[in-house]
Amino acid sequence: MDKELLEKIETLHNNEEHYSIIELVYSIDESERDYDVISLLARALNNTQNYDEALDHLMYIREDGIDDPLWHFRVGYSYFYKNEKDTAKQYLYKTIELMDGHKNIEILESSKRLYTLCFEDDDNGINFLKRTELFWKWFEENEEYISSMLQNNHDDLINFVSSGVKIISDNISFNITKNYKFIFTVDGKNYLFYLIPKIISSMPYKLREKWTFLPYLPSSEGINFSIEVQNKKIYMQEVFIKIEFDAENDKFDLIFYNSELNNLDREEAYNIFFIMMENSIGEGLSRIYIRYVDISNTKLYNMITLTELEEYMKKILQFYRKELITEPIKQYFSYTFEPKNTDMPRYDIIAGITSYYETINDYYSENVHDIVEISKCGARALFLSYTYDDENDNDDIRREILNERYEIQNRLEKEVLGHSGNEIGIVVGRAIGIYNIYIDLIVYDEDEFIKRAKILLAEYDRNFYISKLRKYSEIKNIFDY
Structure with missing residues (x-):
């Protein structure tokens, strides 16, 4: 590639002038466009959401790009944003393989992030509430056999019970003791602190006389083991x-x-x-x-x-x-931010409170692991937002805004999310920004939550928006669902 042309394209890219890159490359005779030029053209096309056109050019140079991690990344990127995630997985996985020892850490991290997001909503259409219901049905049907295996020290007990726990997730571990104590273990998967209590609260009453289920490892109370x-x-x-x-x-x-x-x-x-x-x-x-x-x-x-x-x-x-x-789930942390001058959601936040601080850190660092794992369990980490008008420096108006926020959150918790044992989700945090109010949620049945929330929120003369609790997720007006 001509060095001067490369420098010009990189300058335009750094200034986010992607359409100018496309015009520049298309002004060059096709015979003079080499592999590098076409690769950078595809990058610009991806950055302007012309994914099909980007793929046409990338497939044209496929033979030269087959061992190039950047080529695989750009193909995977195109397919991901075309919402063809099964195809995107293949190219992004290959990117990660080829990036071993590669100096471009940014591309490696982006590949890992997009690859993880390919599994978002990969829950086979079964929400967390239904999974919980199916697990307890399975446990009741097999309780007598499980008890027999437990008392007889059957070697296959853990494997058998694991087959039932997998109804909820492949990533949940547990212990069972002879006194019919079933202990779920978190094992560093912090998102389980916000899901397993719902499993426990849904336990059928007839099992409670015999079994004790715990949501995570309890204290050993000073025992020396x-x-x-x-x-x-x-x-x-x-x-x-x-x-x-x-x-x-x-x-x-x-x-x-x-x-x-x-x-x-x-x-x-x-x-x-x-x-x-x-x-x-x-x-x-x-x-x-x-x-x-x-x-x-x-x-x-x-x-x-x-x-x-x-x-x-x-x-x-x-x-x-x-x-x-x-x-x-009952421990809350307060946080403050310096608002940024950007349209990006949550960047206008002044102060907030959360019981799940990783989701706040992960949003800004673009770490998507926890919310994808939550999603794979059939639940969703979301935030609800609405804009408020606080242009007048008036204490009474500001007080009304805060009172309304508390009212909306309280009504969401009581009238939409429900009470212990019957809840369809939980509030894990809230925040106020210069322009927006945010309420952070984990919902166990997204469709049911939206149906109920629309009825409640229609009482307020505001537009309410909903998004997954991650950066760059689609934001939709809740009334458009």
Whole structure:
């Protein structure tokens, strides 16, 4: 490619003058358009939403591009935005393979993001409420057999029960004990903290006399048990913890030490420690209160044992007159932003509150993992928004706006989402921007939610919009559904 032409195209691209790139390339005689020129033309066509035209040019240079990750990325990009996601998967997966060791991190991250989004809404048309209903039906039908396998230590118990749990998701783990205790485990999949409680609340009453179902690993209440690592047992009492408490944010930062863990690879040592900690204080408390963990090369002054950690945390919270929260879904964080001058949704936010802080961070960093996993379970992470007029610097008008926001949210929770056991979703956060109000939701049946919400929101003289809780998702007027 002519160096001067390349520089001109890149300058136009950086200035987002994609139509100018298209005009420039089309002004060049076809015989003079080489592989690089056609590739950059396809990029510009993709950026102007001319996906079919981009594919025509990319397929023309297919033989030269077959080992080029950028060629695969641009083809995958075209198919993704044509909503032909099964085809897009193939090209994006190949891009990731070919990008191994490649310096273009931005393209690699974009490929991974689009590849993950290819699985969005990949729920076979079965929403989370229906999946939950089918799971409990399966469990009731097989309860007698499960009990028999449990009491007889049947080797195939876990595999059999897994076949039932997979009705909801392939990514849910669990433990079963002989006293008929069924414990779901989150295993670092934070989105499950917002889904599994719904499964538990939907448990049929006739099972409750015999079975106890828990949404995540409970505390071991200071019991000193061990975990085997490389043929060596590490006991809870042999793991030492130094603790710092952030009273402003109600968070604990930990430094741990254990001679056996210190001999492991650093990443492995962290993984083992987290497993031990979550089995000791429970997955709920771990998520709510543990902010930061580090490892020490030596035993430090004033360290306590892992078996003492939970009791210590409770005493500290009591000392500071803090309420002990045991359910992650009930813990809320406030946040503030500096509004940006852009039309991008949520960039006008001034302040907000959330019980699921990853969704806020993920929105701006374009991390889509959690919301795609939620979607694959048949649920949806969404936000509802509406514009308000606050041009007049009037306290009474501002108070009316805030009162209306609280009213809409409260009515959504009571009249649309429903009550415990019968809910079709939950509110996980809210925010106010310079121009918009936002209400963040996880809904278990999207169609039913929209049907109910439209009836309620029609009472207000506003346009309400709904979008998936991720950047660049389509935003639709809820009354257009």
